[in-house]
Amino acid sequence: MNLTFKFVPFNELNGLTSEKKINRLLEFVKKDKIVLLQGRLKPSEEAWLIQKTMEQQAANKGFKGIELFTIPASRNEKIFSQMRAVVARVLLGSRDELTLIGPGTIIKEIKSNPDRSELLTTVRG
């Protein structure tokens, strides 16, 4: 089984409208690529990504959604504990975090806790 990762540098999406960002990310995922995005989406863009994913899942039988997780810049910083700081960094355009977005058919689960994140994939023949 081959896993294909697509690294998307911060500058590739910076400056695009939210709609174009989401569409580009979903295009990669629908090609069975696991996207490693430098930085993170705004909360509204994350919600929109989920919304667009659901719309496309309803319209496309082969597409079974996504798995999504943002790995914090520092493990010393608890994932949720500084939401305001996170929102501020998003507004300023942080590139310190890493956002992982992959097809639901390939990524079985993303297990995370304050110390580590684990990516569990589905083995296919």
Place this chain on the structure above:
Amino acid sequence: MAVFNIFKDLFDKLSALFSAKKDVKLGLYGPPNAGKSTLANRICKDWLGEEMSSVSAVPHETREVVVKEKIEVKSKGKSLSFNLVDTPGIATKIDYEDFLKFKINKDDAKERAKEATKGVIEAIKWLDDMDAVVVVLDSTINPYSQVNITIIGNLAARDIPVMIAANKTDLKKSDIKAIEAAFPQYPVIGMSAEKGINMDEFYDQLFKVVKK
């Protein structure tokens, strides 16, 4: 004097009308199967004597937003009127095959998955309309999930008051502390909506959150 009383009565009625507080639109949000509808039913049973949503062990039982209006909740001598909004669970992927494990036939499972995708979209669209939100989490499950971050991040970005109901505390695996550690900036109330455990503390906290 009689004319004075008539005018006073009219004035009092008009004052009451214009000073009447609008109902608080309270959303129940969270991932699937966290117990949102069970909590909605508990609240409705406590204050209206009737349930509002169907519940099931199968995920995505609630696939449409359900609203119950004018729920008068009382806590510590105070009273608030809520419009309670029970929303479908938010998920990033929905696979009909997951429903087959619950002995649902393939066609029904596919239909359920299709409806569930629409439910997620509807739940997200309703976010903007909320005055306050209770994020309902299953306290037996690891809270560090992106869906939870996304829900809470969106509520924070919209400046909507939030409290967290750490549900299912009657179960052995329940870990309220994990939820408190994950979301230290939000009030977390451990409770069991099904068993009605800790509801007084829940209502007390709800009033504090709404009054902010």
